[in-house]
Amino acid sequence: MNTAAPISRRHFCRVTALASGALLVHVQALGEIAVRRRDHNAKATPFSPGAFVSIDPNGQITIIVARPEIGQGVRTSLPMLVAEEMDADWASIRVEQAEGVDAAAYGDQYAGGSQSVRNGWDPLRRAGALARTMLVAAAASQWGVDPSSCTTSHSTVHHPPTGRRLSYGVLTTAAAQLPVPTDVTLKNPAAYSIIGHPTRQVDGDAIVHGTERFGIDVRIPGMRVASVERAPVIGARVLSVDDAAARAIPGVRDVITIDADALPGFGDNSPRPPNGVAVIADSTWIALKGRRALRVTWSAGAAAEDSADRRAECQRLAALPPERVVRNDGDVVRAFVGAARTLEAVYELPLVAHAPMEPMNCVADVRADRCDIWAPTQNPAGARDVAARITGLPPAAVTVHITRSGGGFGRRFYSDFVGEAAALSRAIRGPVQVVWTREDDIQHDFYRPASCHVMRGALDDRGQIVAWSQYLINAQRGEFLRWQLPAGVTSLPAGDELGPYDFPAGFVPNLRLAATALHSPVPLGQWRSVEESTNVFVYQCFIDELAHLAGRDPLDYRLALIGASTTMPLEGRGSYDAQRLRHVFELAAREARWGTPLPAGMGRGIAGAYANHAYVAMVAEVEVDSQRDIHVHRIVAAADLGTVVNPLGAAAQIEGSIIFGLSAALKHEITVAKGRVTQSNFTDFPVIRMNEAPTIELHFLRSAGPPLSGGEPGVPATAPAVANAIFAATGIRVRRLPIRRVDLAAS
Amino acid sequence: MRLTLSINGQAREADVPADTPLLWVLRDALALTGTKFGCGIGACGACTVLLDGVATRSCQLPVTxxxxxxxxxxxxxxxxxxxRLQAxxxxxxxxxxxxxQAGQLMAAASLLARTPHPxxxxxxxxxxxxxxxxGTYGRIRRAIHRAAEPAST
Structure with missing residues (x-):
């Protein structure tokens, strides 16, 4: 059965004459569809396109991707949606990155929140279907037959009764003259030949030959390179600069102080860079040498900030009443009084950095009347706005050239590095590339917030959970990022990073979630999977603790709690299906042969969640050897991501998320001492390497319905699965990340 | 200083300070940006090239x-x-x-040159x-094994 997809009145529909005869289909992220002829000489129209497809008269089909490619595979998965519904020949399509930022044309262009495929699902398929419908109409008209007697495949319209066929290329001019249909028919998923089929990434060839251009590879004529010495202590200002030695180095062109505190406001959710001193040079190496030769005197900044003190503060606050109760079901106090058994445990997670492989960088070319930005950014609109504020130019005069990003993970959502480049280009009146070092990256990140969670659970005499309490103490990223607050609210309420609808909320009769906010100057931001990366660790470990207290199998305990529940409300955000969560637990457990014996020293742990819009569960098999070294041998994961558009790409996202989650589980910790970030490179901020990477087996649940997400939901369950496996292997319950050998020394 | 390098079978000239790491000569002076900067201390491998056929961290090697x-x-x-490896x-x-991935490929090429069937x-x-x-380690491992298979497969 086919699905009719009506085009609403809000859809812009227009066809204009054009000499080239190309057909262009425009789709807005809001679901609006427009058709017009491509006109290279015309000014952009008010409804100019979102993701769109153009077909040249020679048959070349070009699909534009408006969102940045950061390794999540959108340059393959999004065009697949268009190509499927238009029956384009996938092997011959061309993919182009949208140039610039245009909300009216493209809708949202950011990469974040695991939503690119989910939000592109309807509009991009409709774009393809609309193109197909018009091409069929053009062919049918030419043949004098009923359009419904025509079929399409491989960029060709066929008329089976007569055996005639016409390629899309020769139909573009005729198609563009036709009225735009008021609705389009989307395919029955059973007919898909692209969606759901493993499809290799479109940029693979360029990557293996070293010709794919990342932000850091941008070279424009006359470009200088800048390296910036940034405030070593959070918030420190430049008091004086002795740049004589730096300027004496041949090839050093200028030394410029970036007074970030004085730069025009970056706005809501757009943090400034630290104050700094930039050396502008002819090459990266000379810029780096010049920077090392600087002698900068800094003000004290937030020299009192210290991670150890924050941890002590959390422990002190843990004994005090919380600042805010976020959710309160039933009567937790009474339930604890009447409980057969109770348990209290404190979980702690550190600050962590993103550390994408490509360090931050940006090329800015600021002119009197315009500004060009080349940036590996997850947030092109944010980059444009920052450049506009710094240059004083209207946003429309700023063009952001979206390059491929060497990883993102949330770091490139912020435009601090774009601000530096714009400020420096403006100062030197010429193009400049700012290149961060790895040390800059580790020490001037916007870190995942550290957090402390006081967990309390109460069981009845049959071991069932009758009460659950989570008390979160943390500094909140929204405060650092100066999120816009509702009128009359002066500070971000505590508990913003709690998951008030996370499992087991709704399954336990008495449940209280509460929080107290710390106030810290440490830069904070979103980190792949955001608060789910901490909350899921805490609740999937604590439920393991309760299962153990109850003498129950950890899997059975979770499944019993889920029971027959189905729709679980997520207030204001729809709902999730508890049975889908059950099914990923069951599938992961079955494929991992949960319950079968393992050698001594090894254990299995399970964890799972509905998190970041999808359902993922996994079983970790972990060995703790006689030296107390931790070896994660195998992870068996099950995922329900809804319809999987590209199984190869989606699997890559889950596999990669597990490695990413493992690095946080076993390696990552950022600490601040006397206002300085202690770590500086991959030596003291290590990540999982090849020799430490487990075998990953991934199973997708067959799922109809729209796509859910892919980039993030594999992260959260990883750390708790490993921690629970370590408990199973050793009997030692680790409640603090990262898990280190020393944590397993005493039992 | 002015010097001549042998890059990808071609003689290439560069005029750079003698202490410049090979990485920055490739990227800034010779427009060979496929070799990547990742950490600057030889800890990540993104800058790996083959020197005399052996995987070498170009961020740690002075151009001389x-x-x-x-x-x-x-x-x-x-x-x-x-x-074959790229395929x-x-x-x-x-x-x-x-x-x-450029660094991964160069490291893998160096491995296979010494150990054809690792x-x-x-x-x-x-x-x-x-x-x-x-986190592409699993696929890298499979790709290396695949490249090491007999040519008939």
Whole structure:
């Protein structure tokens, strides 16, 4: 059965004459569809396109991707949606990155929140279907037959009764003259030949030959390179600069102080860079040498900030009443009084950095009347706005050239590095590339917030959970990022990073979630999977603790709690299906042969969640050897991501998320001492390497319905699965990340 | 200083300070940007090139150390016998962001030149110096095994 997809009145529909005869289909992220002829000489129209497809008269089909490619595979998965519904020949399509930022044309262009495929699902398929419908109409008209007697495949319209066929290329001019249909028919998923089929990434060839251009590879004529010495202590200002030695180095062109505190406001959710001193040079190496030769005197900044003190503060606050109760079901106090058994445990997670492989960088070319930005950014609109504020130019005069990003993970959502480049280009009146070092990256990140969670659970005499309490103490990223607050609210309420609808909320009769906010100057931001990366660790470990207290199998305990529940409300955000969560637990457990014996020293742990819009569960098999070294041998994961558009790409996202989650589980910790970030490179901020990477087996649940997400939901369950496996292997319950050998020394 | 390098089988001239790491000569002076900057201390492998056929961290090698020795970068890998490895990379759809993959490929090429049929342990030993933040390790391992298979398969 086919699905009719009506085009609403809000859809812009227009066809204009054009000499080239190309057909262009425009789709807005809001679901609006427009058709017009491509006109290279015309000014952009008010409804100019979102993701769109153009077909040249020679048959070349070009699909534009408006969102940045950061390794999540959108340059393959999004065009697949268009190509499927238009029956384009996938092997011959061309993919182009949208140039610039245009909300009216493209809708949202950011990469974040695991939503690119989910939000592109309807509009991009409709774009393809609309193109197909018009091409069929053009062919049918030419043949004098009923359009419904025509079929399409491989960029060709066929008329089976007569055996005639016409390629899309020769139909573009005729198609563009036709009225735009008021609705389009989307395919029955059973007919898909692209969606759901493993499809290799479109940029693979360029990557293996070293010709794919990342932000850091941008070279424009006359470009200088800048390296910036940034405030070593959070918030420190430049008091004086002795740049004589730096300027004496041949090839050093200028030394410029970036007074970030004085730069025009970056706005809501757009943090400034630290104050700094930039050396502008002819090459990266000379810029780096010049920077090392600087002698900068800094003000004290937030020299009192210290991670150890924050941890002590959390422990002190843990004994005090919380600042805010976020959710309160039933009567937790009474339930604890009447409980057969109770348990209290404190979980702690550190600050962590993103550390994408490509360090931050940006090329800015600021002119009197315009500004060009080349940036590996997850947030092109944010980059444009920052450049506009710094240059004083209207946003429309700023063009952001979206390059491929060497990883993102949330770091490139912020435009601090774009601000530096714009400020420096403006100062030197010429193009400049700012290149961060790895040390800059580790020490001037916007870190995942550290957090402390006081967990309390109460069981009845049959071991069932009758009460659950989570008390979160943390500094909140929204405060650092100066999120816009509702009128009359002066500070971000505590508990913003709690998951008030996370499992087991709704399954336990008495449940209280509460929080107290710390106030810290440490830069904070979103980190792949955001608060789910901490909350899921805490609740999937604590439920393991309760299962153990109850003498129950950890899997059975979770499944019993889920029971027959189905729709679980997520207030204001729809709902999730508890049975889908059950099914990923069951599938992961079955494929991992949960319950079968393992050698001594090894254990299995399970964890799972509905998190970041999808359902993922996994079983970790972990060995703790006689030296107390931790070896994660195998992870068996099950995922329900809804319809999987590209199984190869989606699997890559889950596999990669597990490695990413493992690095946080076993390696990552950022600490601040006397206002300085202690770590500086991959030596003291290590990540999982090849020799430490487990075998990953991934199973997708067959799922109809729209796509859910892919980039993030594999992260959260990883750390708790490993921690629970370590408990199973050793009997030692680790409640603090990262898990280190020393944590397993005493039992 | 002015010096002549042998890059991907060609003589290339550069005028750079003598202490410039080969990485920045490739990227800034010779426009060979396929070799990537990742950490600057030889800890991540993104800058890996072949020097005399052996995987070398170009961020740690002063350019003078490369004079008189053949250097192969990712741009020259196909011509230097790497097509099979690159094809395996494509077959396994290894890359995510792709930034580290030039270094991974060069490290793998160096491994296969010495050890045509590596075991998992040998792959671990050879590749542990190359970080991938996207977590493509499983596919890298498969691609290396695939490239090491007999040509008939």
């Amino acid at each position: 150390g490369a004079v008189g020795k053949p250097v192969t970068t990712i741009e020259g890998l196909s011509a230097a016998g790497g097509r 395996a990379w494509l077959h396994e759809d290894v890359a995510q962001c792709g930034y580290c 075991t998992d342990a040998e792959i671990d030993a050879a590749m542990a110096g190359n970080i991938c933040r996207c």
